[in-house]
Structure formats: C-alpha cells, structure tokens
Amino acid sequence: MNRLPSSTPRQLTATLALLFSLAPPTGALADAGHDHGGAPPAAAANGPQRLADGSVFLPKPSQRQLAVRTVVTTLAALPRSIELDGRVVSDPQSGGKVQALVAGRIESGPRGLPEPGQAVRKGEVLAWVQPAAAPLERAAQAAQLAELRAAGTLAEKRLARLRELADTVPRKEIEALESEVAAARERAGAIGTGLSGRDALVAPASGVIASSSVVAGQVVDARELVFEIVDPARLRIEALAYDPALISDIGGASLAVGGTQVPLQFVGAARALRDQALPLAFRAQGAALSTLAVGQPVRLQVHSRSTHETIAVPRAALMRNAANETIVWVKTAPERFAPRTVTTAPLDGLRVALTSGVAPGERVVIDGATLINQIR
Template identity: 45%
Template sequence: MALAALLSLTALAPTAHAHGDEDHSHEAPKAAIPVNKPAANAADAAPAGAASLEASARLADGSLFVPKHVQRLLAVRTVPVTEGALSAAVELNGRVVTEPGSGGRIQATQAGTVVPAGKGFPALGQKVRKGEVVAWLRPTASSLERGDRVGQQAELGAQTALAERRIARLEQLEGSVPAKEIEAARVELQALKKRQAALAAALDAPQPLASPVDGVISAVDIVAGEVVDAKALLFEVVDPTRLAVEAPAYDLELPSKVLSAEGLAGGRLLKLQVAGAGRLLRDQALPMRFRVLDAAAPLAVGQPVKVTLRTRGTAQGVALPASAVTRNAAGETVVWVHEDPERFEPRRVRPQPLGADTVAVREGLKAGERVVTSGAALLAQVR
C-alpha cells in the first residue's frame, strides 16, 4: 500500500524536461514582454507628422486645433474676406399680412342657423371664387316675431282680397267712373301682392353666404346646424399670391432713407418692395408696409418676418454671411479665422445687419484673411 501511494504521487508531480547535459549558464535572461501596458503619453507614442490623426482640442491661447479629417466631418468652409464700402442697414420685426382687397371675411348678417351649401362646408385650403356661395344662413325668429309676421301676412291677404273686389266693381262700371281711378286700384293691388310675397320670403327664406374675393379658405369656425349671432365670423378667405409684410419703425425718418428691403421668414429669403408707411403712430411706432414680390413664396398670415432695410450712406467694412457669426462660451460675438491648415483663431467682432442673411463687420478683420462661413457654430463647441 505504501509503494502504491508513492507511485501515484510520482505520477502527479510535474515532469522536468532536460536537454541532456547541456549547460545554459552562458545564455542571457530574456526580457519580460509587458501585456496591454498603456503608453505614458499618446502624443509621444504617435509617429512624427501624425498630428492630423489626433482629436480636436482647444489650445491655451483660445485657438482651436482641428485636424483635416475633422474639418471634413464638420463641413467647415472658409472664404477670403475683402474690405469695401458697405451701406448701412436697419432690422425690423414684421409679420405677414394681407394686402387691402386681397382677403375677406364671411360673417353672419343676422342671427340664424348655418347650413352647408352643398354636401358640406368648404375645407381649409379649398379654392373659392368671388361670389361663390359657401353656406346658407337660415334666419331664426322667436315665437312672438313669427306671430307678428303671420299676422302681417293675414292683414296683407285681407287687403289684397278687398283690392281685387274693388277692381272688379270698378271694371263693371267702366265708362261711368274715371279711368285713373281704375288704374290706381290696379297699382295698389300690385303693391299689396309684392309686400305679401316679400314678407313670405323673409319669414323662412335662407340667405346666401358668398365669398367676397378670390382665394383659399383659411379659417372655418362653424359646424352644421350651429346657431350664430349677427356679425359672427364664419369663414376667412386669403389670396396667397397677394401678401404683404408689415413692420413697425420707431424712426420717423426711416421711410425716406430706405433704398431696398429684404425679408427672412422661416429660413427663406424674401424680396420685398416698399409699399408705403402710415402717418398714424401705432404703439409709438410708424407702421411700414412691404409688398412680397415672390408670389409663390410659402407664407401664412401672421408669420413673423425679419425685415432688413438698406439705407443711404456707406462705410468701410467686410461683408459676411450671417452663418459666420457665432458666440463663444462667454457670450461674445466672434468669427473664426483660419490661421493655419489645422488651426482656427477666434476674433471678437461687432456685426451690423447688411441684408436678410448677411452682416457687415466694420473692424476686427483684415483683407485676405480666411473666415469660416460654414461650421462656425460647431467649431465653437470644441473644448
């Protein structure tokens, strides 16, 4: 039993492999190979000239280091600036309105019940023509008013019957009575019949509600069978091809200085034409009206519009797209100048409006410098 135990322990012991009587004392010990050991500095481990493979970073002086491949991802575009004489401009906050005569409202002329003119009421956006009936208004009357009208009808019916009998008697006495008396009786009978017909038609006859102008239905404030009061607004019609922009001007001399006008609504540039200015202050401002020259522009009444007016007088400056101007972390207005292939420097500027989508920088830039016009907002987010 002891011998069996000894043999089992010998079998479990690790086997040593020898190479005969070879002497390994003259060999140098091999260096250990580290596994997954991070480099002390990624920049030191990168090969020379591989800076463009690093990430974007904000440098100590406030400039940015942006590799070329990151610039392509951010769609960074630059343009060289040129200095020249630029006109002054003024920005106004306006809104889209309808031109006089290009829009209309359909209102109830008296209290009544509104019923559709066809299968149903016109839908929003439906085109209508001037004079087209869009609904009917059935007048409503109280029991007392209806009783009075029925009584008037009965009274007129009795007067008509008496007039007919009188004419019949006069015609039997024709030749012995003056002809003018017979003619007067006939005229009186015709007047009584017309009054009777008019009263009967006014009792229950519906009134047509027609469109006052050509355009599209822009507001529907009615349901079938609804009882409305007099002057209630039922439908509103707008001609989308004849719209205008109204903006308040706080400078009373501004209308006489305007050379041209542009608008920006929903990211779309609008060509505007000055249509005039009133002489009645509204909220301490002078209302100015501009005609929209692009009839196909997708606009809606009440939509806000940023109006830029170019006025007389020029000054030196640099014209830039509005997308080139952004703000830094401190809230200052800056533009990014492309100093080196992978370096951008911020410049504090004070832009002035030049057009609907352009600004004028009077100082802070030099002619020939390349300014970022696309991707400036993304560069400002680099930390």
C-alpha cells in the first residue's frame, strides 16, 4: 500500500484554511434596500446608529447607559394657557425699603452695616445717620440751648423760694412756675438731642437684605434709599397683558423655577396702562423662590378657566431637528426610536401640550432625548 509523503498533512491543513477563507459567510447580508425594514445591518448591530429613514437603532445596553426613559402618552383635560413675560418684584406685605429721613453721615449699627443676603428682624437697628447741619445752624441751636438752660436754672431757683413761702404765696403761682420749669427742661432736652442725637435706620419687616447701597461714613440725602429688605419665600410676579380680555378668564398661573413648579395666585390687574399693556400681579410662596432675585425676568404661564383635550409631556422631551423643527422621539420598537415633528402649546412651565404629531398610547422619550438626538 502506498503511503503519503510526510509533508502531506501540512499541505492539507493549508488547503482547508484557504477554502474556509474563500467561502461566503453564513450570515450574508442582503443588498442595500433589500432588508425589508428588518433589523439594522449586523455589522453595526452592536452599537447605536442613525438609520436611512431617520430613525435611531439603540440597543438595550446603550439605552441603560444613556438612562433613556419613556412615558405612555394619554389624553387629559388640561387648561388652556398663555405664556407671558414678567419680572420678580418685592411683596409689599412682607418686605420694605429703608430710607434716610434726614441728610447726614452713615454710621454702623449694633451688628455693623448689614451685608446683602443677611437675615434681619423687624425693628432691628441696621445703621445710624448722624444728621448734618450747617455751622451757623448748629451755632444757633447751641445758643438757644444755652438760653433755655439758663432760663430753666432761674426758674428752678424761683420755684425753690416760692416753696419756702408756700404759706403766704398762692398755690396757683407755684403750679405755674413748676410748669414753666418742666417746659424749659423738655425744650432743652429736645434741642440737645437734635444736636447730639442720631437718626436710627430700623428694619420695617423681617427678611433678608436684598440690596445695600452705602458704606460707613457715606453722606446720604433725605429720602435716599439705603437698604431694601425682601422675604425670599414670599415674592410677587408682575406681568404685562396686551389683551384686556385675558383678565376676565384667568383661572390661575404657574412659574417654573429650576425643576419645581410654583403655583401663582392672581392678585389683580392695574387700571392704568404701562407700555401699552395692563400690569398683572401674582403672589408666589415657597422655598423654591429663594433662587430668584428682585428684578429678575421670568416667563410665567397663565391658565384660563376653559380646558381642552391634549397630551402633556415634559419640556425636556422637545428637541430640534436639522430643519429647526420641534420634534419628540417615539419608541416604535424595543430598540428603535423615530423622530416625530410636533406642534406645542404652553402648559405649566415644566410641561407642554402636544397639539399634533403624537397619538395617545405611544411611548415618548422624556429622559435621554438629547443624547438620542445626537446619534449619527
């Protein structure tokens, strides 16, 4: 029997390896356009990618890494809302302004000059104002004070002599002289206080210092604003309404502060135009207001009394596509997300109403939509 040469096994191994390398793979892919809408190409199945129809393939592990969350849309009766520009103002019932009554020099209070953001109590002395007077005026007051003291001293001596002669002097003369002595003392005391006294700047309400415009030794005029005090948990929002019909249909309002929705209570509307609009006042309360500053511009949502059937989604679900259109991402399959062009209406600051583009029962991405929108 013939035997194969010793080199034959190595030649067979090389031949088999060549045949396997030339054989087509078992998972051969269909040509482009012939995948019949199935799963994405196997070569890219392990990572996120944007498909030809604009949708995004996102595997489950990637969804967990991106913290993608969805919500099932439902129809609900929600109030119609309109968005208005407003600004934060101080509540006159819980804040106040500290102004100088007289012109003079600022002196530090018992705890020093208050700093912005410092908490103060109602009735607390914040600073002193040393009244400023012209030299001639102060000299005239000093001369008047000396005359009053001298007259008071003479009146006291006369009163002492009359009291020694109380048996022979009518009682009414002694009482008249006693009144004259008391009046002289009070007038001298008042003028002396005016010469050496200071005007106290007292906090009209409890709260925090919103603004401080003075330093120690600064000279201020009468009625000049020195400190402003606000209660950070009680503020007012002032908005301008250009449609007078809106006032009669206000059912409420809300303001988004960070991730918190703050309900607003409608106080009233002014009857005098400002910049061709009617000012509206809303009262706000809550710890979330501590991040707002007096004068800060805000956008609030005013709710009407009428309602309409609509779909509400968080504002974070709204994205922009390449055409600058507003879109949301809808989960159409376990690992596929499709963009939907939508139209929206304001709702409450944290949520918006979808008026078209999404049907009830669909799953809209509310967390991770920004990252999905960036997949290419």
